[in-house]
Amino acid sequence: MEADLYKEQPQGLSINLDSREFLKNTARWGRFLAIIGFVFFGIMILGGLMGVFVTLKGDPNTAAALGNSLMSGGVFSLFYLVMAVLYFLPLLYLHKFSTKMLFGLEQNNEETVTQAFKNLKSLFKILGILTIAMLVFYAIMMIAVSTGAYFGSSRF
Numbered sequence: 001m002e003a004d005l006y007k008e009q010p011q012g013l014s015i016n017l018d019s020r021e022f023l024k025n026t027a028r029w030g031r032f033l034a035i036i037g038f039v040f041f042g043i044m045i046l047g048g049l050m051g052v053f054v055t056l057k058g059d060p061n062t063a064a065a066l067g068n069s070l071m072s073g074g075v076f077s078l079f080y081l082v083m084a085v086l087y088f089l090p091l092l093y094l095h096k097f098s099t100k101m102l103f104g105l106e107q108n109n110e111e112t113v114t115q116a117f118k119n120l121k122s123l124f125k126i127l128g129i130l131t132i133a134m135l136v137f138y139a140i141m142m143i144a145v146s147t148g149a150y151f152g153s154s155r156f
Contacts, residue, residue, distance in 0.1 A: 015113075024105050027116075030098035037091040044084035051077030087131060094124035 016024070052074055097119040104112030 023101055026032055027098045027101035030094050034091050034095035042083055048077045048081035089124050090123055093119050
């Protein structure tokens, strides 16, 4: 019985004029950053695809000159494409937040503003997950480098 009392939140919060302007300016900057981000996303995809194309169709002498380095050619291009794909999802949520927030504030539509905040929550959730993944990756790389340095310095 008591749990039923807390299912719905009280509807007492409203947005004053200052908060409305802050949200509108935030959404405008978010839209600007999302559009610039989409442009850079396109450049990253083109750069990665060009790298794959050059690696696959390139001059064999040029490929030999690059050597067999792990970060040369296709592996580097693949890494670039993966980073571009990871960059896309936060941009998408930022763009959705911005457009829905601007529309919701213009039309005074509470449902659209709520959807905008839902997209903002998803943006931060994705950024948090990516941050945790990068921290784990860094920790693994530090352990691998330390282990490699330890065994590399030992003379067997």
